[in-house]
Amino acid sequence: MQPEEIYDRYGEKMYHYLALRLGSPQDAEDVLQETFCRLARYSARWALVRNPRAFVFGVLRNEANRSLAKRIKRRTDGVSNPGEWDRLASVIEEPPDVPASQLARALGELPDEQREVIALKIFQDFSFREIASVCGLSINTAASRYRYGIEKLRASLEGKI
Amino acid sequence: MKDTVPKGFERWLRSVTLKPSPPDLRHKVLKAAAEYRERKAWTTPLLRRCFTACAVVLMAVFIADGLVSRAQRMQLIALAGGPRPTPIQPDDEGALLAEVLGGAVNPRMMAQETAESRRRTIRKTASDDLLQIERLTEDAHESPEDLH
Numbered sequence: 001m002q003p004e005e006i007y008d009r010y011g012e013k014m015y016h017y018l019a020l021r022l023g024s025p026q027d028a029e030d031v032l033q034e035t036f037c038r039l040a041r042y043s044a045r046w047a048l049v050r051n052p053r054a055f056v057f058g059v060l061r062n063e064a065n066r067s068l069a070k071r072i073k074r075r076t077d078g079v080s081n082p083g084e085w086d087r088l089a090s091v092i093e094e095p096p097d098v099p100a101s102q103l104a105r106a107l108g109e110l111p112d113e114q115r116e117v118i119a120l121k122i123f124q125d126f127s128f129r130e131i132a133s134v135c136g137l138s139i140n141t142a143a144s145r146y147r148y149g150i151e152k153l154r155a156s157l158e159g160k161i
Numbered sequence: 162m163k164d165t166v167p168k169g170f171e172r173w174l175r176s177v178t179l180k181p182s183p184p185d186l187r188h189k190v191l192k193a194a195a196e197y198r199e200r201k202a203w204t205t206p207l208l209r210r211c212f213t214a215c216a217v218v219l220m221a222v223f224i225a226d227g228l229v230s231r232a233q234r235m236q237l238i239a240l241a242g243g244p245r246p247t248p249i250q251p252d253d254e255g256a257l258l259a260e261v262l263g264g265a266v267n268p269r270m271m272a273q274e275t276a277e278s279r280r281r282t283i284r285k286t287a288s289d290d291l292l293q294i295e296r297l298t299e300d301a302h303e304s305p306e307d308l309h
Contacts, residue, residue, distance in 0.1 A: 150171060
């Protein structure tokens with residue numbers, strides 16, 4: 001599969017996944033670029049790929065993890081910046097009941113693994129089986145992470161919806 | 162498990178849409194990927210074509226060389242009046258004998274034996290010569306009158 005075809009099929013969804021995962025549109029753009037470079041390197045493997053979407057998101061996930069690891073290393077105090085998730089609001093269309101900034105902050109407060117599963121399930125329409133395959137989890141673990149994540153998100157937005 | 166997920170909230174969350182990616186992102190990403198692929202490729206298209214041409218030329222040279230040398234050999238054989246029987250080399254004699262003896266004596270032993278026999282012959286000849294010289298000398302001493 002050519003990079004143009006991959007982008008046309010999954011580019012938009014990849015960008016959204018990265019924005020939700022990293023909390024920053026700028027970082028999402030950078031990591032998306034790196035992902036496509038990596039996919040260009042893997043061009044010979046395409047003949048062996050059975051599920052292109054799972055493969056693309058697997059590569060994307062690895063790049064996102066690398067970027068997050070670098071970010072954690074860069075932090076000198078080891079504490080995340082409380083305002084760093086506000087940038088995510090620029091990617092979210094203003095919902096009818098809650099300000100986008102509040103939803104962005106609520107998503108940012110979730111543990112990364114729960115946010116990831118929610119991003120894949122809600123915004124990418126992945127099944128739990130696909131999530132399990134992309135994240136290297138069991139289906140039950142993927143489902144329970146989703147459930148806990150949704151509960152936490154609901155609790156933090158309670159009374160606002 | 163599905164019962165525990167608040168359906169109303171999930172539906173609301175699904176209704177939240179995300180803004181499309183910046184319009185120039187596609188071009189930027191694909192350009193970066195193309196540049197990366199070009200940078201990482203150890204051959205350029207021109208170099209690949211050169212490699213292919215070289216391989217074809219080499220193959221042609223090998224084939225032509227084989228054909229020419231075969232034709233020359235045939236020509237030489239024809240000039241020499243047909244194939245000649247190859248003479249048995251002295252070193253092959255031992256091997257041939259060992260083969261005839263059915264492996265009872267190996268070629269090395271045969272070679273050693275041959276060398277030893279040659280040495281013995283030389284020694285014997287030399288000692289015979291010496292004996293003859295001594296005998297002649299003694300004869301000369303015993304009959305001095307013959308000299309006069």
